Amino acid sequence: MDRELSIFLLGAICLVNGIFSPAAVAIWTFAPAWYPGFLPLTADLSFYLAALLCVLLTLMASGVVAALFERLTRRPDSDEKSLLVWCIAAGILTIPALDRLFA
C-alpha cells in the first residue's frame, strides 16, 4: 500500500475511534483528573478535548505495536509494512467504536 495512503487511512481510523469510541466517554468522565487548569471546565470543551485525547491515544497505542514490529524485525526506518501494522492495530482498537458508528 502507498505510504501516503497508509498515513491517510491511519488518520481516518484514529479520527473515527476518537469520536465514536466508548473510551472517549470514559476519558470525558475522568476530565477533572487531566483537564488543564487554565481552561474553563465546560461540558462541550471537555468533550471535544476528550475526543481529541482519544484520537491521540489511539494513534499512540497502535504506534507502540508498530514500533515493536520495527524493533523486532530490525528495520532502520518505517516502511510500508510497519505503516500497515500501525493501521491494522488502530483498526483493532476501533472495533468497539463500530457499534456506535453503524447504530
Place this chain on the structure above:
Amino acid sequence: MDAQFWEYWYFEVPDLVLAALIYLMLLRAVLGLAIPAGSPSPAWRAFCRFNAPVLSVVACVTPRSVPTTLLALFAAVWLVLLRTGFVIAMSGLGWVPGLED
C-alpha cells in the same frame, strides 16, 4: 508553596514535576513548528538537550517515521496519562489533599 504543599509532598512534588514536563513537551511541540530542526540558536539547542531524555524514552515505543514535533506531542499525552493514573491511584489511597476530610 504553603504548609499544605509540604504536608502532602509525596503527592504535590511528583504532580508538579509531571505537570512541568507536560508543559515543556507541549512547548517543544509548538516551538518545533516554528523553529527549524537544525537551528544554531544556543537557547533552542539547550532546550532540546533538556527535553532529549524524555523524548528518547518515548521514541522507544513510537515508530521511527514520527517527526520530533509530533513525538513531543506524544510525550505530552503519555505524561498526561501517567499523571492521571498517578492522581487516580493517590485518590484511591486517600493521599490527595482535601479528600481525607
